[in-house]
Amino acid sequence: MMAFDKIERVYFIGIGGIGMSAIARYFNAIGLMVMGYDKVSTPLTDQIAREGIVVHFSDNPDLIPDDFKIIDSSLIIYTPAIPADHKEMNYFKEIGFKLWKRSEILGKIIEGKNGIAVSGTHGKTTVSAMLANILNHSDRKCNAFLGGISKNLNSNLLLDSDSELMIVEADEFDRSFLHLYPEIAVVTSLDADHLDIYENFGNLKRSFEQFLSQVKKDGKLLLNNKISLNIPEGIESYTYSLDNRESDFYAKEIIQDGYFYTFDFVYPGGVISGFKSGFSGLINLENAIAALAVSWLINIKEESLIKGISEYHGVKRRFDIQYAGKNRLYIDDYAHHPEELRAFILSVKEITDNPVTGIFQPHLYSRTQDFAEGFAESLSLLDNVIILDIYPAREKPIPGITSKIIFEKLSNMGERIMCAKDQIIRVIDEMNPQVLLTMGAGDIDQLTGILKLKMEE
Numbered sequence: 001m002m003a004f005d006k007i008e009r010v011y012f013i014g015i016g017g018i019g020m021s022a023i024a025r026y027f028n029a030i031g032l033m034v035m036g037y038d039k040v041s042t043p044l045t046d047q048i049a050r051e052g053i054v055v056h057f058s059d060n061p062d063l064i065p066d067d068f069k070i071i072d073s074s075l076i077i078y079t080p081a082i083p084a085d086h087k088e089m090n091y092f093k094e095i096g097f098k099l100w101k102r103s104e105i106l107g108k109i110i111e112g113k114n115g116i117a118v119s120g121t122h123g124k125t126t127v128s129a130m131l132a133n134i135l136n137h138s139d140r141k142c143n144a145f146l147g148g149i150s151k152n153l154n155s156n157l158l159l160d161s162d163s164e165l166m167i168v169e170a171d172e173f174d175r176s177f178l179h180l181y182p183e184i185a186v187v188t189s190l191d192a193d194h195l196d197i198y199e200n201f202g203n204l205k206r207s208f209e210q211f212l213s214q215v216k217k218d219g220k221l222l223l224n225n226k227i228s229l230n231i232p233e234g235i236e237s238y239t240y241s242l243d244n245r246e247s248d249f250y251a252k253e254i255i256q257d258g259y260f261y262t263f264d265f266v267y268p269g270g271v272i273s274g275f276k277s278g279f280s281g282l283i284n285l286e287n288a289i290a291a292l293a294v295s296w297l298i299n300i301k302e303e304s305l306i307k308g309i310s311e312y313h314g315v316k317r318r319f320d321i322q323y324a325g326k327n328r329l330y331i332d333d334y335a336h337h338p339e340e341l342r343a344f345i346l347s348v349k350e351i352t353d354n355p356v357t358g359i360f361q362p363h364l365y366s367r368t369q370d371f372a373e374g375f376a377e378s379l380s381l382l383d384n385v386i387i388l389d390i391y392p393a394r395e396k397p398i399p400g401i402t403s404k405i406i407f408e409k410l411s412n413m414g415e416r417i418m419c420a421k422d423q424i425i426r427v428i429d430e431m432n433p434q435v436l437l438t439m440g441a442g443d444i445d446q447l448t449g450i451l452k453l454k455m456e457e
Contacts, residue, residue, distance in 0.1 A: 007075045011068045012036030013089050014079035015055055016045045019102050019171070022145045022156040023077065026109065028053050029159055035068065037088055044149075061091035071096055077105055080174045081394045103176030106145060110166045110180065113143070116294060117180045119170035119211060120188030120224070122340045123287050127188055128167050129315045130291035132158050134308030135165060138300045142167055148315040148334070165298070170211060172204065173197070177211045184297065185215045186222045186290055187229065191339045196366040205229065222249075222293050224286075238268075240293045242286040249293035251275075251285060259324065259351050261285055265305070267296050276310050280331075281319045281347035288312075319344065322448055323455045329354070329435045330455040332448050336363040336441035338374030345381045348437060355383035355414070357433035359424065359447075361440030362390045362406060365398040369405075376409030384414040384431065388421050391442025421447070428454055 010027045014020050015036030021044055028034045028051060035054035038045055045055045056063050068074050076092050077100050092099060118128045125147040133152050135142035144158040144167040158167075170177035170185065173194055190208060198204040213232045215221060221231060225239040225247040240249040251263040252271075259280040264273045277285065292305055314320060323330040329352055335344045341360070348356055360379055362368045368375070368390055379385050387403045407418045419427055424447060428436070436455060438444050 006073055007032060008073045009033040009035075009068050009070075010075045010077065011064065011092075012077050013086065013092075013099075014038060014082050015048070015053070016040070016042055017079050017081065017102075018044070018147050018149075018156055019106075019145070019169075020077070020079050021045075021048055023102060023105055023109070024048060024053055025051065025155070025157040026145070026159065029157075033067070035065075037063075059087045061088050064088065064091075069095065075105075076100065077102055080176075083394065101174075101176070101179075103171065103174070103179045106168055106176075107179035107181070109145075110168055110182070113166035114164045114184075115180065115182035116165065116167045116184045116186070116298075117170040117177065117182035117211075118167065118186045118188065118290075119172065119177055119208065120186070121172065121191045121193045122337060122343070123188035123283075123290075124169045124171070125315055125334075126284060126287045126318050127186060127290045128169050129318075130288055130309070130312050131294055132167050133312045134291055134295045134300060134305060135163075135167070136160075137308040137311065138295075138304035140165055140298070140300065145169065146315070147171070148318060150315055151313040152311070172207060172211075175207055178207070178214070180211070181214045181216060182219065183216050184220045184222070184294060185212060186294060187212075187227055188224055188287070188290060189339070190224075190227045190229070191337065192370075193337055193367075195370045196364075220297055222290060222297070224290070238293065238297070240286075240289045242282060242289065249289055249296070251289055254285070256351065259321070265289070265292050267293070272302055272305060275306055278310050278312050279314050279319065280321060280351060281344070282350055283343040283347045284314075284319055317445055319347065322452045325456065327434060328455045330438075330452060331436075332438045332445065334441055335439045336367070338371050338378045341375065341378035341439060342381065344439065345378065345437070348435065349381070352435050354434040356435045356437060357384040357386070357415075357431060358382040358437040358439060359386040359388065359444070360406075361388040361421070361438075361442045361444040362403055363441040364393055365390055365395050365401045368403070369398060369401045372405045373409055375406045376411070379406070380410050380412040382412055382414070382437075384416075384433065385410055385412060386417045386419065386424070386427060388419065388424070388440075388444065391440065391444070393442065425450060425454070 016038035132144035141160040141163040142165040146156040238248040241247040
């Protein structure tokens with residue numbers, strides 16, 4: 001791991017982000033003083049505060065202790081989501097600090113380790129968490145920085161000082177993954193996204209190819225078989241899929257068992273039988289094949305593969321079953337891209353014959369503008385659709401861009417409702433759904449507690 005010989009303190013601007021908080025936890029775990037700013041208090045900031053990390057919620061340089069303003073012994077890390085006029089960020093610049101992006105620090109942390117970088121426009125967090133669970137059940141163990149809260153760990157960070165394996169998510173946002181030079185790279189998916197950064201799909205694809213060129217010599221690459229990318233010379237390349245027999249790794253004998261699955265895992269030259277999932281959704285079964293493939297490539301024993309999959313309980317907000325009763329099912333998911341929505345909705349329809357009602361909160365004005373037609377096409381797979389207002393995150397409004405541009409393109413024949421978040425409980429009371437989904441990357445998760453109670457009723 002990165003040596004911080006002179007660093008005693010680390011300050012985070014945007015500490016409450018899922019990626020930032022994992023790194024904050026890492027520095028806290030190795031004994032450095034850690035504190036930071038975020039815009040609002042959340043369950044995650046509450047949790048890291050209980051772990052001894054000081055967090056405040058006012059953009060005010062006066063709240064930063066003087067010790068953290070000493071250049072030689074302090075490290076300042078920021079997230080690209082922070083606006084350019086942020087007072088604390090500009091204060092550190094003015095007094096002469098070099099500010100580090102989260103992705104740059106992650107790249108430094110994995111230097112000298114056997115890095116496994118999981119990339120893709122969707123699926124990174126689930127594959128990374130599954131892989132971490134498999135390796136944690138093996139004699140190799142691992143370290144992992146996750147983009148979500150693993151239910152097995154109740155954390156987004158797994159550390160083992162004796163392990164040489166380091167799992168990280170290779171995030172394409174802001175070209176962050178170009179700071180990583182892994183031993184093994186995974187590409188789970190490649191769909192047009194982050195067009196505010198890349199402008200078009202061609203630029204996004206070229207950035208992925210540049211990332212693959214950074215895999216270390218004699219390294220390994222695992223691609224979803226639906227993806228076409230130029231493979232650099234000098235690395236072994238493999239493909240995986242759910243059940244495509246032309247892939248190097250896939251599942252066969254897939255049998256649905258309630259909300260879960262039994263299956264066999266096919267690898268080059270053989271089959272391992274007897275897998276039983278501890279998770280739902282065919283999209284997650286495909287993710288499991290990726291995690292199993294990487295584990296096989298680094299010679300993890302068969303019993304660890306089987307145990308790691310059977311005892312994997314998922315990631316919060318990734319096909320996250322909130323309630324499963326005799327006549328009711330409620331699942332929450334982070335899906336915020338048309339392809340993610342499509343895969344999630346179709347996976348839900350594989351495990352239930354009941355009508356499916358979905359609540360979707362669009363994320364970002366720019367993404368809504370770019371993908372309104374795709375969102376409408378995916379959401380029209382639902383029997384009933386409820387669309388909330390756009391969650392702006394880091395963006396200012398774009399004239400004419402509201403949830404209505406998705407709503408007007410819906411083609412499903414069931415109920416279609418557009419409402420504000422504070423109206424949703426009344427709407428759900430009136431609709432009385434048997435199967436309910438909440439979807440989006442904004443603050444829609446604030447509704448899960450009360451919606452779970454409604455479904456239990």
